[in-house]
Amino acid sequence: MLKILKYSFYDLMRSRWSYVYFLFYLALGFVLLFLNNDVSKAVITLMNIIIVLVPLIGTIFGVMYYYNSKEFTELLLAQPIKRSSIFLGQYFGVAGSLTLSLVLGLGIPFVLYGLLRSDAIFDFSMLLLIGAFLTLIFTALSFNIALSNENKIKGFGYAVLLWLFLAVVYDGLFLMSLILFEEYPLDNFSLFATMLNPIDLSRTLILLKLDISALLGYTGAVFKSFFGTSLGLFISFLMLTLWTVIPVLRLIFKSRKKDF
Amino acid sequence: MIQIDNLYKKFGKNEVLCGIELDITKGGIIAVLGPNGSGKTTLIKSILGMVIPNKGAISIDGKSIKNQWKYRQEIEYLPQIANFPSNLKVKELVRMIKDLRQCESNENALIELFGLTPFLDKKLATLSGGTKQKVNILLTFMFDSPLIILDEPTTGLDPVALIRLKELIGTEKEKGKTILVTSHIMQFVEEIADRVIYLLEGQVYFQGSLDELKKQTNQNNVEHAIAAIATTSHA
Ligand SMILES: Nc1ncnc2c1ncn2[C@@H]1O[C@H](COP(=O)(O)OP(=O)(O)O)[C@@H](O)[C@H]1O
Ligand SMILES: [Mg+2]
Numbered sequence: 001m002l003k004i005l006k007y008s009f010y011d012l013m014r015s016r017w018s019y020v021y022f023l024f025y026l027a028l029g030f031v032l033l034f035l036n037n038d039v040s041k042a043v044i045t046l047m048n049i050i051i052v053l054v055p056l057i058g059t060i061f062g063v064m065y066y067y068n069s070k071e072f073t074e075l076l077l078a079q080p081i082k083r084s085s086i087f088l089g090q091y092f093g094v095a096g097s098l099t100l101s102l103v104l105g106l107g108i109p110f111v112l113y114g115l116l117r118s119d120a121i122f123d124f125s126m127l128l129l130i131g132a133f134l135t136l137i138f139t140a141l142s143f144n145i146a147l148s149n150e151n152k153i154k155g156f157g158y159a160v161l162l163w164l165f166l167a168v169v170y171d172g173l174f175l176m177s178l179i180l181f182e183e184y185p186l187d188n189f190s191l192f193a194t195m196l197n198p199i200d201l202s203r204t205l206i207l208l209k210l211d212i213s214a215l216l217g218y219t220g221a222v223f224k225s226f227f228g229t230s231l232g233l234f235i236s237f238l239m240l241t242l243w244t245v246i247p248v249l250r251l252i253f254k255s256r257k258k259d260f
Numbered sequence: 261m262i263q264i265d266n267l268y269k270k271f272g273k274n275e276v277l278c279g280i281e282l283d284i285t286k287g288g289i290i291a292v293l294g295p296n297g298s299g300k301t302t303l304i305k306s307i308l309g310m311v312i313p314n315k316g317a318i319s320i321d322g323k324s325i326k327n328q329w330k331y332r333q334e335i336e337y338l339p340q341i342a343n344f345p346s347n348l349k350v351k352e353l354v355r356m357i358k359d360l361r362q363c364e365s366n367e368n369a370l371i372e373l374f375g376l377t378p379f380l381d382k383k384l385a386t387l388s389g390g391t392k393q394k395v396n397i398l399l400t401f402m403f404d405s406p407l408i409i410l411d412e413p414t415t416g417l418d419p420v421a422l423i424r425l426k427e428l429i430g431t432e433k434e435k436g437k438t439i440l441v442t443s444h445i446m447q448f449v450e451e452i453a454d455r456v457i458y459l460l461e462g463q464v465y466f467q468g469s470l471d472e473l474k475k476q477t478n479q480n481n482v483e484h485a486i487a488a489i490a491t492t493s494h495a
Contacts, residue, residue, distance in 0.1 A: 075343075077308075078339065079332060079357070080330055257312055
């Protein structure tokens with residue numbers, strides 16, 4: 001698997017898009033620090049961007065890489081290599097190179113700005129950790145979609161729809177249900193609904209970490225009493241891990257049965 | 261060498277292989293024939309584990325290949341369509357496959373034989389169909405495995421390359437290897453094949469030597485013999 005990972009990783013590292021992605025974050029980091037002149041504020045703005053953009057990029061790169069490397073995959077399938085190694089290697093190659101672009105692209109400006117001496121270092125590390133999780137999750141989801149759809153355009157469409165659903169529509173439905181069922185106690189429902197969407201979960205984790213939960217009002221208090229505890233934090237990261245592991249397992253399982 | 265027992269494969273509603281029974285013994289060149297879409301590639305890919313059969317068993321040297329992958333170390337495979345990662349150079353592709361296979365290879369002699377030296381630094385996307393096929397042949401023959409599977413190896417080759425390919429197949433046969441080949445070019449089949457397998461409607465319609473095929477169909481030319489099978493089966 002490591003060999004496949006190596007080739008996929010190099011392949012991506014040589015592609016123009018990895019640089020675009022890296023340079024984008026580099027520019028974003030510098031601009032935010034320049035405009036905000038304050039690491040903590042920059043982290044918040046950054047979060048709002050990361051939470052939406054990282055899943056989108058993971059989705060698009062995942063689908064694109066899968067379809068574009070069809071030839072590479074077919075070549076590998078005829079070699080003495082386990083199927084799961086082929087797909088896992090490619091998956092980690094994509095997710096790894098995206099994560100590297102993210103961490104380096106954002107890390108460099110923040111380190112130069114004096115992050116290491118500021119208190120924001122934990123918030124910032126949390127942000128990067130969550131960015132890494134979101135990359136792993138959405139790349140895995142998009143690989144699954146691509147594997148199940150021979151038709152490129154369909155696969156691309158489904159993947160973007162999934163992103164749109166989790167990043168935008170889900171929140172809308174969530175808010176609507178909160179308004180519709182106003183009279184009922186919705187604490188557990190809210191917690192549960194947040195847990196089930198990796199994007200919402202990530203946002204909540206960062207907001208609470210930044211201690212601006214007061215902005216969220218009553219629900220914020222409920223959330224803080226849950227996510228603020230170490231058990232809550234543990235469960236949240238467990239959920240993010242499950243969101244990563246389950247699609248990866250499905251990928252292994254489905255790839256075993258596929259014809260090429 | 262290869263035993264295939266009651267093999268079934270369908271893609272959606274399209275039943276491609278319906279109970280294939282084959283016992284391919286070691287050594288010699290076996291041609292797999294059949295009309296377009298008769299499942300030759302599907303059969304080959306099933307042996308390689310790229311296509312997963314719905315039913316039936318395949319074993320190589322007495323060992324079932326189901327869910328296995330190490331056995332592919334013993335197989336050299338030339339795919340029907342030479343699809344390669346387009347952003348790699350020929351040289352890089354050769355190096356990569358060697359790295360993945362981790363065994364002895366004689367690529368230099370083959371690069372020489374097919375005149376590929378000027379293309380080593382070119383990206384695969386820029387090569388013509390025939391040159392890609394030569395690269396395909398290079399990647400297949402550069403290792404030394406007892407079983408060689410060639411799916412339409414003559415596609416796109418110029419006459420010189422075709423002669424080289426036939427020589428190459430001949431040398432490998434002399435080493436006692438088993439070579440499974442599909443082709444539409446009857447002249448090519450006639451020149452090289454020791455035995456033929458004819459697939460029709462998902463089953464092995466005929467199996468034996470070319471002479472037996474001619475005798476059975478009352479024809480003295482392989483092309484006509486094949487045509488005779490096609491017409492009698494539809495009558
Ligand atoms: N991956 C696949 N998905 C769906 N149908 C397939 C697939 N591979 C082959 N087929 C179908 O199976 C039939 C046999 O194809 P193939 O084995 O390539 O035939 P041949 O090599 O004898 O020309 C064809 O009808 C083809 O469309
Ligand atoms: Mg074919």
